[in-house]
Amino acid sequence: MPERPQLAVVDSTSIIALALVGRLDLLRRLYGQVAIPPAVQREVLAGGPGAAGSAELQRATWIRVIPLQDPRRAEMLSDLTLCCHNPP
Numbered sequence: 001m002p003e004r005p006q007l008a009v010v011d012s013t014s015i016i017a018l019a020l021v022g023r024l025d026l027l028r029r030l031y032g033q034v035a036i037p038p039a040v041q042r043e044v045l046a047g048g049p050g051a052a053g054s055a056e057l058q059r060a061t062w063i064r065v066i067p068l069q070d071p072r073r074a075e076m077l078s079d080l081t082l083c084c085h086n087p088p
Contacts, residue, residue: 007033009066012043012053019053028062035066 008031015036018024027034036044044053057063 007031007035009035009037010040011036012040015040015044015057015063016053019056024053024056024060028060033064034060034062035064037068038065041065 008027010027014027015024018026041057044051044057047054049055
């Protein structure tokens with residue numbers, strides 16, 4: 001069995017989707033330590049207390065908010081993800 005990564009950085013889609021099915025805990029079980037950038041936290045909480053993932057994120061004290069050291073890298077990865085998941 002492969003070792004778990006020491007830290008997983010996830011996006012808002014992961015948090016919202018898992019919260020919708022009541023399984024946000026899977027992130028912790030799979031990865032142990034989970035982190036999100038401040039922008040992801042803002043996006044999940046933007047819809048208010050009733051929005052999907054908002055309450056779950058606030059209760060998930062095991063998810064750490066960590067600022068990105070180089071935000072440009074996140075933009076490059078975002079472009080790559082869009083490219084690969086939405087072929088022309």
